[in-house]
Every structure is written in structure tokens, then in C-alpha cells.
Amino acid sequence: MPYLISLALMFVGLTCINVIFSYQSKHVAPHFISTLKFQLLMLPFFLAANLSVGYGVKFGMKAVNQLGYVLIIAKCIEVLISVWMGYWFMKEIPSWKTWIGLAVIIVGVILVKQK
Numbered sequence: 768m769p770y771l772i773s774l775a776l777m778f779v780g781l782t783c784i785n786v787i788f789s790y791q792s793k794h795v796a797p798h799f800i801s802t803l804k805f806q807l808l809m810l811p812f813f814l815a816a817n818l819s820v821g822y823g824v825k826f827g828m829k830a831v832n833q834l835g836y837v838l839i840i841a842k843c844i845e846v847l848i849s850v851w852m853g854y855w856f857m858k859e860i861p862s863w864k865t866w867i868g869l870a871v872i873i874v875g876v877i878l879v880k881q882k
Contacts, residue, residue, distance in 0.1 A: 774844070789852040
């Protein structure tokens with residue numbers, strides 16, 4: 768059960784963070800004042816996202832007792848979310864190179880977890 772809670776919390780938190788930055792890059796003017804206003808408005812969402820990721824790592828540590836493995840999984844989740852955000856906000860369709868890169872990451876995670 769801690770596995771699922773950890774994955775869900777990390778997914779929600781990382782998705783929130785990536786949505787905020789993707790939205791900013793697409794819809795907020797790059798001027799300092801408009802970016803500052805947007806970032807100040809997003810502080811409550813960043814707080815919730817950081818709490819979610821933090822508790823996701825905490826539950827992941829409870830499940831596997833290896834911080835490195837939990838953080839690697841979090842980065843894998845974030846890479847998948849980044850591909851999703853690229854498609855959603857910028858209409859970027861992943862090329863075959865992207866899928867090869869994701870496959871290499873998955874194989875690396877499997878190799879790291881083996882004893």
C-alpha cells in the first residue's frame with residue numbers, strides 16, 4: 768500500500784509543478800512583473816505540490832528503504848510528465864528518439880533494482 772500512496776502523491780505533486788511551469792512558459796509574458804505576479808499567485812499550489820512530493824518520498828522510503836531508488840522513480844515519473852506537458856501545451860509529438868530514451872531509463876531502473 769505505501770507503494771501506491773507514494774506513487775500517487777509523487778505523480779500529483781510533480782504534475783502540479785510541471786503544469787504551472789508549462790502554463791507559465793506558454794501563457795505568461797516573460798516580463799519580470801507579470802512573471803512575479805503569476806509566481807506569487809501560484810505559491811499555494813507550489814506548497815501543496817511540495818508537500819505531496821515530500822510525503823510521496825516519505826512513503827516511498829517506508830516501502831523500499833532506499834532513497835536513491837525512490838528518487839530515481841520520482842525522476843522517471845517527472846520525465847513522463849514532461850513528455851505529456853510538451854504534448855499538452857506545445858503540441859510536441861514525441862519522436863522515436865524520445866521513446867528510445869524512455870526505454871533506456873526504464874532498463875536502467877530495472878538494472879539498479881536488481882541485486
